[in-house]
Amino acid sequence: MVIEPKVKGFVCITAHPTGCQKNVEEQIAYVKGKGAIRGGCRSALIIGASTGYGLASRICAAFGCGADTVGVFFERPGDVKRERPGSAGWYNTKAFSKLAAEAGLYVADINGDAFSDAVKEQAIEAIKKSPMGKVDLIIYSLASPRRTDPKTGQVYKSVLKTVGQPRTDKSLNTDTGEVVEVNVPVATEQEISDTVKTMGGEDWKLWIEALDKAGVIADGCKSIAYSYLGPTLTYPIYRDGTIGCAKKDLEATVPQIAAIMKKHGGSAYVSMNKALVTQASSAIPVVPLYISILYKVMKQKGVHEDCIMQIQRLFADELYNSKEPDLDEQGRIRIDNLELRDDVQKEVFDIWPRIETQNLNELTDFEGYKKEFLKLFGFGVPGVDYSKDVEI
Numbered sequence: 001m002v003i004e005p006k007v008k009g010f011v012c013i014t015a016h017p018t019g020c021q022k023n024v025e026e027q028i029a030y031v032k033g034k035g036a037i038r039g040g041c042r043s044a045l046i047i048g049a050s051t052g053y054g055l056a057s058r059i060c061a062a063f064g065c066g067a068d069t070v071g072v073f074f075e076r077p078g079d080v081k082r083e084r085p086g087s088a089g090w091y092n093t094k095a096f097s098k099l100a101a102e103a104g105l106y107v108a109d110i111n112g113d114a115f116s117d118a119v120k121e122q123a124i125e126a127i128k129k130s131p132m133g134k135v136d137l138i139i140y141s142l143a144s145p146r147r148t149d150p151k152t153g154q155v156y157k158s159v160l161k162t163v164g165q166p167r168t169d170k171s172l173n174t175d176t177g178e179v180v181e182v183n184v185p186v187a188t189e190q191e192i193s194d195t196v197k198t199m200g201g202e203d204w205k206l207w208i209e210a211l212d213k214a215g216v217i218a219d220g221c222k223s224i225a226y227s228y229l230g231p232t233l234t235y236p237i238y239r240d241g242t243i244g245c246a247k248k249d250l251e252a253t254v255p256q257i258a259a260i261m262k263k264h265g266g267s268a269y270v271s272m273n274k275a276l277v278t279q280a281s282s283a284i285p286v287v288p289l290y291i292s293i294l295y296k297v298m299k300q301k302g303v304h305e306d307c308i309m310q311i312q313r314l315f316a317d318e319l320y321n322s323k324e325p326d327l328d329e330q331g332r333i334r335i336d337n338l339e340l341r342d343d344v345q346k347e348v349f350d351i352w353p354r355i356e357t358q359n360l361n362e363l364t365d366f367e368g369y370k371k372e373f374l375k376l377f378g379f380g381v382p383g384v385d386y387s388k389d390v391e392i
Ligand code: NAI
Pocket: 047, 048, 049, 050, 051, 052, 053, 054, 072, 073, 074, 075, 089, 112, 113, 114, 115, 140, 141, 142, 143, 144, 145, 226, 227, 228, 272, 273, 274, 275, 276, 277, 278, 279, 280, 281
């Protein structure tokens, strides 16, 4: 069928298999172009492996380090009967797995709920079947709006709200290109704790405990979870809001994970990553407007990076190549250093109060934002003939 983008609010409900494949090929080419990563992982488990930072991590592990990979994700296959294309992460994974297998690497894909015990068991079985039988890198890159507690069956939903005081701020209607005011309401105590339960560190710890118990953690194994800080501008919505509470909880779990990894001579960290257009970030109020300004400033200064560039730098400069991670005083890896550079943030801060619908395209990279957003779903990718029938 011929597939066109169908954007509904902050999601696109269609995805293009050929476009997604090209995106994956482009990321692989970037990683290969940077050269082999010395002393890299040999066998990696990526939790949240199909899009965004997790996909980039899987690509760096496989094509930068030459590692076997087990990928866990939650994606929708194409439905031929109902003529419904699959999700982008489904096609990304198809493309990745084909190319990794062709390169002679072991690949196992697990499509299911990473929060469940059953998926953890499946991942352990897949690791046991891999050539090494263990993993020496575990990336935790989930972004999910809900979580079913595997012990109680209770469903928790995360909310994007403030803590303490409501907040009225500028935001962007990415459908219409209008700068609007959003009122972000205050979360209740219950909503805060539900968000922490969903996106905090509990599930990361459950994964590491399950892998440890199953004896599949290799000597010297590293585990990294991804987090975000951002500028003070977005603190009320992000860092000091409900999602920030969950991220702080994730960060506070590091010592517990590190204690388990230490038994294997390994280590655990959070990496604070840069704000980027992904399916997860486009749902957060205020953030798309901030990203549009940030892209403009960082591109002008020649320091813009996308997911694959960020993660290649994480692997090559912080985790491997005989390097030790450079940590901040709270023990975190900071690949968000360019985003938060003083000169970058000063310009973003200068632009922020002046933004209105009329000057959006002049003062921000909203065009770039829209392109990146569609690209996530395989649309607008150079070299793809979108008028052609494609297998879903
Ligand atoms: P994304 O939406 O592109 O990827 C999320 C991944 O999680 C996908 O592979 C999806 O299939 C998987 N997933 C979601 N629910 C699942 C479930 N129940 N079971 C199995 N897999 C599931 O998100 P993105 O942006 O790459 O985020 C990944 C991590 O990076 C998150 O922790 C996020 O907070 C963090 N981060 C993101 C930043 C950004 O600007 N996008 C900045 C800094 C950190």
